[in-house]
Amino acid sequence: MRLAILVVAALFASAADAIDISNRYRSPRNPERTVRKSTELIVLHTTEAPARSSLTKLSDRGEAHFCVTEDGTIYRIVDRDREAFHAGRSMWNGKEDVDKFSIGIECVGYHDKAMSIVQIAAIRNLVKELQAMYKLTDDKVVCHSHVAYGAPNKWHRKKHRGRKRCGMLFAMSSVRTALGLRLRPAVDPDVKAKRLVVGDPYLNRVLYSGLDTMARQYGANGTAPAADKGSSWLSRLLGVGGGTKTAPAPAKPAKAPAPKPAIRSAPAKPPTSIADLKARGYVLKGVVSKETTAIKIAGAKWNAPDTYYTIRNKVIPGSAIDASRIEKGMSVWMKPK
Numbered sequence: 001m002r003l004a005i006l007v008v009a010a011l012f013a014s015a016a017d018a019i020d021i022s023n024r025y026r027s028p029r030n031p032e033r034t035v036r037k038s039t040e041l042i043v044l045h046t047t048e049a050p051a052r053s054s055l056t057k058l059s060d061r062g063e064a065h066f067c068v069t070e071d072g073t074i075y076r077i078v079d080r081d082r083e084a085f086h087a088g089r090s091m092w093n094g095k096e097d098v099d100k101f102s103i104g105i106e107c108v109g110y111h112d113k114a115m116s117i118v119q120i121a122a123i124r125n126l127v128k129e130l131q132a133m134y135k136l137t138d139d140k141v142v143c144h145s146h147v148a149y150g151a152p153n154k155w156h157r158k159k160h161r162g163r164k165r166c167g168m169l170f171a172m173s174s175v176r177t178a179l180g181l182r183l184r185p186a187v188d189p190d191v192k193a194k195r196l197v198v199g200d201p202y203l204n205r206v207l208y209s210g211l212d213t214m215a216r217q218y219g220a221n222g223t224a225p226a227a228d229k230g231s232s233w234l235s236r237l238l239g240v241g242g243g244t245k246t247a248p249a250p251a252k253p254a255k256a257p258a259p260k261p262a263i264r265s266a267p268a269k270p271p272t273s274i275a276d277l278k279a280r281g282y283v284l285k286g287v288v289s290k291e292t293t294a295i296k297i298a299g300a301k302w303n304a305p306d307t308y309y310t311i312r313n314k315v316i317p318g319s320a321i322d323a324s325r326i327e328k329g330m331s332v333w334m335k336p337k
């Protein structure tokens with residue numbers, strides 16, 4: 001009798017833990033996609049666009065297995081046993097076309113902006129479930145920028161890592177801690193083997209040298225001390241690790257904590273026009289021409305998030321620009337040092 005009760009309780013527990021996944025944007029491409037032969041990586045992306053347009057595009061083109069929106073809703077796009085076209089030109093450990101051996105999760109948001117705790121919790125649950133399903137250790141959970149690579153072009157004479165910064169925040173240790181991931185890739189296997197060169201030194205520092213621009217947000221969130229690296233608020237949110245128990249008291253009592261940015265605080269809106277750029281103190285550094293490349297104008301900061309390109313009334317941050325899309329006539333805007 002007691003055993004039966006325990007079994008029933010266990011069933012309820014697992015049903016409650018099961019993840020809710022919406023089929024509202026399930027891709028019409030599913031039937032035409034090959035069943036994937038192996039699953040060796042989980043690749044995290046950032047949509048760099050709002051939810052609605054992202055979901056529609058991902059579904060129409062079958063470009064991810066799942067998409068997690070800001071409110072923590074998880075959408076199934078391509079069935080998880082089929083191939084989704086999410087990684088593009090990619091390589092990991094000498095194997096090209098990462099789509100053939102990975103699961104792709106798009107997260108609505110931006111590669112250099114903190115996400116809400118509900119969204120992080122949803123990503124964490126989904127990733128954990130998939131890791132268990134495919135027996136993948138934490139270092140097999142990577143971001144798109146870990147695996148994307150660029151073909152030789154006018155900026156890089158060799159094949160290079162750093163084609164994009166998609167999903168970059170998921171390589172940062174504070175974010176990984178919030179996601180419950182303890183390991184991350186220690187080196188770039190393809191750079192180490194000289195198959196690729198480093199094409200984006202800033203990204204390389206994030207991926208492999210511990211540069212973490214999210215530490216304040218995920219460490220703090222109003223309550224948990226920075227040193228806690230996000231585990232405390234997340235534990236509370238997920239109801240594990242002792243309920244309302246707070247982190248150990250800091251050594252210095254009675255000192256009012258400095259105000260800390262809440263994760264929900266809206267990120268500053270990017271500039272939308274030349275007038276807007278000027279109002280924010282950006283100056284025109286040059287115009288791209290045949291002789292004057294973006295690198296000549298902006299140097300290593302050509303693809304920095306605070307370098308902007310304008311053309312035909314569009315404003316594009318350096319971090320979102322694809323080297324092959326830089327064209328003659330583009331104006332380059334930067335803040336004077």
Ligand SMILES: [Zn+2]
Nearest residue numbers: 045046144166
């Ligand atoms: Zn991506």
